[in-house]
Amino acid sequence: MTDQTPALRLEGIVKTFPGVRALDDVSFAVLPGEVHALMGENGAGKSTLMKVLGGIHQPDTGQIFIAEQPTVMTSPLQAKAQGVVFIHQELSLADELSVAENIFLGELPRKSLGRVDWQALYDTTDAILKTLNVGFDARTRVGDLSIANQQMVEIARALTVDPRAVIFDEPTASLTDAEKVVLFDVIADLKGRGVGIIYISHRMEEIFKITDRISVLRDGQYRGTLETAQTDEDEVTQLMIGRSLDLSRNASHHEMGDVAIEVRDLSCGKLYQDVSFSVRRGEVVGFYGLVGAGRTEIAETIFGLRNPSAGSILLDGQEVRINSPVEAIRHGISLVPEDRKGQGLVLSMNCRDNMTLPQVDDLTAGPFVSDGAEVAIFDQYRDKLDIRTPGWRQLVGNLSGGNQQKIVIGKWLSMHPSVLIVDEPTRGIDVGSKSEIHNLIRGLAAQGYAVIVISSEMPEVLHVSDRIVAMYHGRVMREFTSEEVSEDSLIQAISGIESDQVA
Structure with a gap:
């Protein structure tokens, strides 16, 4: 993380819905070549902040900067064009289409007269899938894949562009342990290429394994940023919820029946x-x-x-x-x-x-x-x-x-x-x-x-x-x-x- 110019930065973001201030003057930045965790309880504002970054929501006030250049995100396609790629927890795939068609949906390679270049599509997709070490190919129907493999298709989408920043939202929720290893290798590769990674997860063991910094939201407000190597689960938890948790072993204190x-x-x-x-x-x-x-x-x-x-x-x-x-x-x-x-x-x-x-x-x-x-x-x-x-x-x-x-x-x-x-x-x-x-x-x-x-x-x-x-x-x-x-x-x-x- 020698380059201290953020890959992307959000400054003073405010977003209000009827009766609810979802984001209250939130600032956040991810540096090139770092894995930056964004944490908070459900409802803390993480998803809303990322939807602002992705052009799904427009902020009431505040500014988005890409490589310190101010920009206005009006749609997910524009965000992708700016080098900001999302890997969503909720799958957004077309079951009846092939893996290749899903990965390049809206951006299919073309030959003369606008015809789809199917061979180029399949070859490019198979090259991406090879880096993920998955057990299916470009022509596989997405609806025939397991949920875990469908998640890997979502991840493959991020590798179709040269991103500045990739946002992973609970990416391991449906993955096996072996698939997690592949995912973490992909993240390490992106990090080595200078890509900024925003990693949203509730799994503390993952956060402490792969991230460099941790930023916390609570009740729509920014609560602070911690260096992962210099903090622990208890400090992060207190920042998230304002109290410590009892994580001791169970000891029953009641009588059991038949x-x-x-x-x-x-x-x-x-x-x-x-x-x-x-x-x-x-x-x-x-x-x-x-x-x-x-x-x-x-x-x-x-x-x-x-x-x-x-x-x-x-x-x-x-x-x-x-x-x-x-x-x-x-x-x-x-x-x-x-x-x-x-x-x-x-x-x-x-x-x-x-x-x-x-x-x-x-x-x-x-x-x-x-x-x-x-x-x-x-x-x-x-x-x-x-x-x-x-x-x-x-x-x-x-x-x-x-x-x-x-x-x-x-x-x-x-x-x-x-x-x-x-x-x-x-x-x-x-x-x-x-x-x-x-x-x-x-x-x-x-x-x-x-x-x-x-x-x-x-x-x-x-x-x-x-x-x-x-x-x-x-x-x-x-x-x-x-x-x-x-x-x-x-x-x-x-x-x-x-x-x-x-x-």
Whole structure:
């Protein structure tokens, strides 16, 4: 970072929406050849600031500078023309088009008479994909790719231009560990070429691994910039939320009841085999493992989304057959899915309607849904879960990630389940909201719920769980109590190392 002239700089940015000042005199700069983290709770203003930079929003006041030259961003295309490239967390791909067409959409190479030069398109795309070490080629239909590979297509878009700055918004949310390594190599390469990197993430381990500086927003205001090598998680957290967090191991202080759910030798083809475990009322059992270990598939089987090929599920000691989510709900089982936006919410609907969606049939008065009953349910769980929203009419898509997750949890709690399954409870959620979700999960267990938590984050599964089931390639490797588990033993188990192999 020898060149101290910023690659881009925002000065005194103010942006107000009806009733909300989203950005209040915010200044921010990224230098050439640095990775600069932008952090803050959901709703702190990070996305709004980046939308101002990308020409999606126009600031009320303030100025954007590219290489110290003032500019006005009027659209994402203009931002790209100025060398500012965005890698969005929310995928914006056309499923029916090829990888190459998606990467060069709007900029397809042409031959005479305006015809597309398909060979040049495919050759250029394959050269870019080679640098990313992915397992697909330019002609692959994007809709046939996994979510993780679709994210790699988004990243490939940044490599089609000679950028001044690249903004990565939660780029690892859908990536495997191997794909993360490739991504970090790409970032290191861009950094070595003098490109300024803005890195938005809630994952502290990534921030401290790859960034040079950290800037923090809180409540729409700039709170400061820290040198990554000279700070720690606690200082960053305090800057973000104004307080420290309790990240200690879980220690239950309440009595547990009888076994609510037991799974015996459950299998589902090649996805997982011979899985057995139980969960008591008042207990949180965490499932930990690498991507592809079979954790989500087990949850989907219990909830009736998959049919097991062998084994049995017992509720309160009685074997049950669950062939659909409707039957699972009838048996008192609820599932908070990993993809809350795609599977847990209807973003275009309001908070009340999202929360009461599974029980509309029970809230009808004649041919009409009872508005009063719906509002009463929403008000009850808004207060119980501390959901921060102006009111039930607010569209769920306008809420922060943490409050969206609380809406999904509230939706299922209002059904009064006995077993609650929560898959990746804090994915894409800031550190402050994570703490609230963790406390909520522990509080539900204290109230007598049997809770299953699936998480890819070791600190999370250690913090909330009474017992941890470690999985590897569809099999249960070991089961730990919160007292006996260690980080080393957990890593060994999810890596396929049997307990008797550990020296």
